[in-house]
Amino acid sequence: MSEEKKRVGMIGTKERYFQPEIEMISAGDLADLQLKRLQETVANCYSNINFYKNALDAAGISPKDIKSLDDLCKLPFTTKQDMRDAYPFDLFAINVHDNVQRLHASSGTTGNATVVGYTQQDIDNWGDCFARAIAQVGGGSESILQVAYGYGLFTGGLGAHEGGIRIGATILPMSSGNTRRQVQMMRDFGVDILACTPSYALLIADTAIELGFDPAKDFPISGAILGAEPCSEGMRKEIERKLGVTVVDIYGLSEVMGPGVSCECRYQNGLHVAEDHFIIEIVDPKTLLPLPDGEWGEVVFTTLSKQCSPLLRYRTRDISRIIPGACDCGRTLRRMDRITGRTDDMLIIRGVNVFPSQFQQVIAAFPEVTSYYQIILSREHTLDKVTLNVETVADFDFDEIKKIESLQHRITAELKSNLQVSVDVKVVEPKSIERSEGKAKRVIDLR
Template structure:
């Protein structure tokens, strides 16, 4: 059931709203953010030139480097006294990206999160266990406010503390779990180690986000917990979680809430806008943000868009599951390798546990790639035989052969309890 009538708007109605809001956003950014005023002037574009989304390609892109160059508050469009909250990215690859919200921005965030949760099948009265991190990370509070806005009950467990997570799931009979896919699988393992069958928990839905989420991984989670696993997408620079989500009825692409966020797909190398259905880099423009309007933000996430009406009745464009990141491309001996290609193999083999790591080193001028995987706890054959099977599958999809492939026992690879899982270790 739709949370908002906007979810069923006709494409013409939606386009008229987008045109109006884009023009307002460009004017707001030009008038209040010196970065955008300079960028538009350099591009020879005036706010008067932007009458609607047909003109959006005239606008320059915004990148994560722009956020870092304008650190801490050069991207803000309102005075400090109008800001009600500040969040930030982790800053693991440089300065954190600082983002801000007015009261109206927070209202929008609550609404799109409530809309997202309703699409995922969450209902008023459900108990939602929120295992996303609270604090500067947008996940925890974004989900928290959305659950309350929807009229459901939130358990603010936060990230980590796995023993307590399992106790809460069992003792409070949580209906919904919100967490990353890697942590969800870790909870399954931890419950089984305590003699608890995860399928006996009261959970009916898991809302997965913050990491790439493949269909084989979905099947693993749904089978392990006897739930519906729904993919949610968002990023701090745009608003946080709640930009798009799968509907529980169909689970074929994530509905982008286009009345607030305008999506494009571009060729990451040329910046050219790609047609419907082609995979490229997702670009997002905020349409209603006051404190931090963002024009054509290059997310780095690789996906595609389809405008075909969903069987659930929602008319919002759907983006495919993120297959990887444009900036996560690994170049090994001159050959392009995406970690998502390797993950597809790992999660598609029943004998392999969904835990792996990629180590890149350099011997003189030669790149070396080692892949370490765990065999599944129910696997009973020889690790050597499994290693050969994995090599065959990797050879089918990769243009470079791993120098070393190690198959290890369950639990040998470090787990991530808090934050996003790390798969790639580049020691070069």
């Protein structure tokens, strides 16, 4: 494989931009654009969404009070619970039968899923955001993009797909799974860029190596756009070494849009936020007051261009900060740091968002087990592995092993259907799950 091809995504080659007029916008022009779009968004929310009309009325704010970007902090917050309560379409600014092109939904957590609608314009904007990521890792219209995120209600697959469309790349819509085939096509088709979760990228790399390839040398692939789950720096380096690629971390959440809300450039020092489409705030999770650049806090987004599902000050529960200063790549869009944690107990398991309380709800339906449980997260090969330890109740007849196995299988099946996560259920001895005085340690994360 030519060295030149391999070097496309590497620093030292020419920086590529998808929308340079936006990506290198001046601070003044960006502020003007953001204010204009914020005013339109607040007006849209107020006129078309009862939830926001009531919330703004309650806060004593009318759309015309938004005179500068500083007025943003007068707006009320939106939470995930608000979105669940609005199930399915109460936060839509457009009738679902009108111009809504597509619906996505996040994993049905406790109770209702969060549903987000997109007009064609919303989808195009989303595609633009992801297309910037493709350029950021060195790709363009000549690239072959392998999308190995799951296609479906999950925004990963189709978000990356739209990015490929907008930049004019050749899209290989693999979805996730069938890893040997992923490797074969990556090689046979000469894929340039891979988009999937970090753990899946590593599995693809390891599978290629197992099959006797050295993708770092033998495959033309030069970039990977990885997101939907945390990726340690060590894991990034491992993927980069094994595949011979530059890995950029992409961030997004379906409530706000999907992947592409922010994305790293090749300098891998923070994720450039698509500030033309979103205003990012970092707030103190306790006081909810905005924090200055550089300080860590909860990430809050206000959408600026979304027609169907606009959001005012959506609390992501993700913890990050704004990285002060300019980036060497030339983009002026500010950078947020990689997510370091959550302000709630949400777990990300193979890209799926799961709360410990969901495990609790599932096992509560099994009279054979007690309410003590423990979730152990580890990595097997490259993928997340979930083990759920449960204790049986005193009068459970464990004399026959098949009864224990049947219990394990039934709990596993129920978790799979409720959480979309494969869980290894282990029956443990009574009292072996720690009883804590205060908040029980329900989750042990060994990843």
